[in-house]
Amino acid sequence: MPILPLGFQYKTYSLLILASFLTFVSICQAHEFSGYIGSQARLFPNSALHLGQEDQSASLVFQPEYYHEFESGSSFTFVPFYRLDSADTERTHFDIRELTFLWLEDDFELRLGVRKVFWGATEVLHLVDIINQTDLVENIDTEDKLGQPMANISFSRDWGTLDLYWLPYFRERTFAGIGGRLRGSIIVDTDRTEYESSAEEWHSDWAVRYAHAFGDWDIGLSQFVGTSRNPTLLDGTDSAGKAIKIPRYEQILQTSLDLSRVAGDWLWKGEALYRSGQGNDDYFAWTGGFEYTFTRAWSSDMDLGIIGEWMYDTRQDTATTAFENDLAGALRLAVNDPASTEVLLGWVQDIDSSARSLFLEASRRFGNNLLLTTEFRTFINQPATDFLFEQRADEILQIELAYYF
Amino acid sequence: MKPVIRILFLALFFNAPLASAETAEDKGLAIAKEDDRRDNGFHDFTANMVMVLKNRQGETSTRHIRNKTLEVDGDGDKSISIFDRPRDVKGTALLNFTHKVGTDDQWLYLPALKRVKRISSSNKSGSFMGSEFAYEDVTSQEVEKYTYKWLRDENLDAKKCFVFERYPVYKSSGYTRQVVWMDQAEYKILKIDYYDRKNTLLKTLTQSDFHQYLDAYWYPENMHMVNHQTGKSTLLTWSDYKFNTGLSNKNFNKNSLKRAR
Numbered sequence: 001m002p003i004l005p006l007g008f009q010y011k012t013y014s015l016l017i018l019a020s021f022l023t024f025v026s027i028c029q030a031h032e033f034s035g036y037i038g039s040q041a042r043l044f045p046n047s048a049l050h051l052g053q054e055d056q057s058a059s060l061v062f063q064p065e066y067y068h069e070f071e072s073g074s075s076f077t078f079v080p081f082y083r084l085d086s087a088d089t090e091r092t093h094f095d096i097r098e099l100t101f102l103w104l105e106d107d108f109e110l111r112l113g114v115r116k117v118f119w120g121a122t123e124v125l126h127l128v129d130i131i132n133q134t135d136l137v138e139n140i141d142t143e144d145k146l147g148q149p150m151a152n153i154s155f156s157r158d159w160g161t162l163d164l165y166w167l168p169y170f171r172e173r174t175f176a177g178i179g180g181r182l183r184g185s186i187i188v189d190t191d192r193t194e195y196e197s198s199a200e201e202w203h204s205d206w207a208v209r210y211a212h213a214f215g216d217w218d219i220g221l222s223q224f225v226g227t228s229r230n231p232t233l234l235d236g237t238d239s240a241g242k243a244i245k246i247p248r249y250e251q252i253l254q255t256s257l258d259l260s261r262v263a264g265d266w267l268w269k270g271e272a273l274y275r276s277g278q279g280n281d282d283y284f285a286w287t288g289g290f291e292y293t294f295t296r297a298w299s300s301d302m303d304l305g306i307i308g309e310w311m312y313d314t315r316q317d318t319a320t321t322a323f324e325n326d327l328a329g330a331l332r333l334a335v336n337d338p339a340s341t342e343v344l345l346g347w348v349q350d351i352d353s354s355a356r357s358l359f360l361e362a363s364r365r366f367g368n369n370l371l372l373t374t375e376f377r378t379f380i381n382q383p384a385t386d387f388l389f390e391q392r393a394d395e396i397l398q399i400e401l402a403y404y405f
Numbered sequence: 406m407k408p409v410i411r412i413l414f415l416a417l418f419f420n421a422p423l424a425s426a427e428t429a430e431d432k433g434l435a436i437a438k439e440d441d442r443r444d445n446g447f448h449d450f451t452a453n454m455v456m457v458l459k460n461r462q463g464e465t466s467t468r469h470i471r472n473k474t475l476e477v478d479g480d481g482d483k484s485i486s487i488f489d490r491p492r493d494v495k496g497t498a499l500l501n502f503t504h505k506v507g508t509d510d511q512w513l514y515l516p517a518l519k520r521v522k523r524i525s526s527s528n529k530s531g532s533f534m535g536s537e538f539a540y541e542d543v544t545s546q547e548v549e550k551y552t553y554k555w556l557r558d559e560n561l562d563a564k565k566c567f568v569f570e571r572y573p574v575y576k577s578s579g580y581t582r583q584v585v586w587m588d589q590a591e592y593k594i595l596k597i598d599y600y601d602r603k604n605t606l607l608k609t610l611t612q613s614d615f616h617q618y619l620d621a622y623w624y625p626e627n628m629h630m631v632n633h634q635t636g637k638s639t640l641l642t643w644s645d646y647k648f649n650t651g652l653s654n655k656n657f658n659k660n661s662l663k664r665a666r
Contacts, residue, residue: 118520156660264527295528336532338466371493404492
């Protein structure tokens with residue numbers, strides 16, 4: 001199958017949905033518009049290690065949101081997204097984050113279209129969260145996601161909530177291009193993507209999830225059958241004979257559990273998964289820990305949270321993650337001022353080596369509509385065997401000013 | 406009997422047994438129970454609130470929040486608060502199950518991540534959205550959450566009031582005691598003085614512009630909280646009360662929290 005139509009198909013599909021949306025909007029009675037527009041600067045204090053990379057970049061981001069709720073409680077949501085980046089053509093990208101019709105009935109909720117779904121409990125690593133593909137060029141913290149086309153029916157009862165998902169189309173992970181930082185020395189070529197399934201990105205993936213709150217416990221039990229969201233990266237060469245990485249998406253089975261328990265000022269959280277189909281061996285991975293909050297710390301209005309989490313992957317060094325055996329500690333400060341100032345300071349330490357990374361995230365509102373967010377991330381003592389070794393020079397300071405409307 | 410003496414006798418006869426048999430604690434509790442009885446039976450309501458935060462310099466910051474509340478038989482209310490403004494927190498929503506005894510259950514929905522997060526609610530002394538209201542001031546007030554002591558009757562703004570103290574029985578309250586002025590005619594709370602853990606006057610809440618709903622329930626339109634120690638204040642204004650809106654248990658779970666907006 002030719003490579004070119006892969007991207008083309010999604011665009012065609014997007015346009016079709018867009019057209020039906022426009023028809024739809026014209027019959028809606030009430031409209032609600034919101035969203036944000038922002039500018040972002042990224043500064044890399046250390047000189048780039050890889051050819052083509054730059055030491056700073058600027059970008060613009062726009063994410064409007066349209067929402068309409070019908071008398072019945074059913075609703076329609078449309079959230080397109082666009083980023084224009086000065087350094088990396090791969091980071092300049094468009095996505096439909098949401099384009100959903102939610103049909104609300106007494107007995108069920110049916111959600112059709114492109115959506116984002118979150119599963120999980122822990123703070124540092126979102127291990128069991130699998131429905132949406134990671135928009136890695138947005139941020140390496142993996143919290144930005146691409147919109148996932150789906151049909152999802154949800155039953156909420158006294159015994160809990162049962163969700164069934166049909167995911168008819170797969171979204172490829174985004175990877176930094178030649179001009180981008182926070183990547184390995186060899187470019188991941190997303191035009192050469194391979195799939196285990198002959199249906200490629202049109203493979204139907206399925207998922208089921210049961211979630212319930214039992215007193216102080218919140219539990220989620222999930223099963224996913226389909227295309228792995230994180231690819232195995234294979235060595236290859238492009239037409240000019242240059243080395244590239246080819247992403248290969250396997251068919252996997254993933255069973256997972258996530259839970260949290262509240263006990264006074266303590267929150268205990270854990271996530272665990274068992275996955276087969278990726279690599280030669282099945283594997284387990286888990287993460288868990290605590291969050292303790294000092295309310296009105298130092299007799300002020302501020303709340304101080306202390307987070308401790310452990311991450312483990314039985315594949316160890318062959319893991320397709322940076323967290324194969326790591327400890328994380330973080331401090332979260334909520335100032336509780338009118339500007340909603342918040343600071344998160346974190347430290348991730350590899351248990352088996354001296355590798356560690358530090359991060360700082362802070363945000364503050366100016367006036368009623370401007371939000372300033374800054375992020376700092378640095379990688380220390382990465383040995384040559386570490387997952388992030390080739391990103392060791394990518395200490396980053398990111399500043400974003402966004403106008404919310 | 407001469408009329409004057411007769412009046413005196415009647416006054417003694419009717420008041421004396423009350424004073425001797427009923428302690429100040431009993432009377433305080435009786436007032437709280439009567440207030441609770443009058444407040445019960447609304448079933449459910451939705452309302453909007455605007456919160457204006459003012460600092461010592463007079464600079465203001467505004468939050469818009471929508472509320473849905475469901476009365477639960479035999480337990481505290483269930484509620485969802487949805488934030489509309491500031492725009493960067495638009496869609497953030499808080500699900501709260503108040504319990505008469507023990508800690509409440511709370512979940513926070515973060516729309517950017519589409520994540521519902523269980524949060525610890527054991528410490529209710531924390532600020533609600535950066536305002537001068539603590540969580541314990543805005544969550545459902547259940548009789549069982551305090552012990553009581555009637556202090557005196559006195560007039561406030563020409564209205565005859567009960568003045569009583571209440572003492573939080575739940576852990577981690579920010580207060581040693583609250584002094585409440587409640588109007589005797591309609592059981593409306595007109596004023597509360599909050600005393601901090603050191604028993605120093607911390608805040609005063611003044612409630613005004615009461616409206617009666619469903620011919621039974623009196624709710625204030627304005628709730629003004631002044632912090633005497635910091636000079637900061639918060640004015641909370643309620644509007645658009647709607648009752649019997651068809652809300653049920655189904656509207657107060659994690660699914661409905663995600664689509665509450």
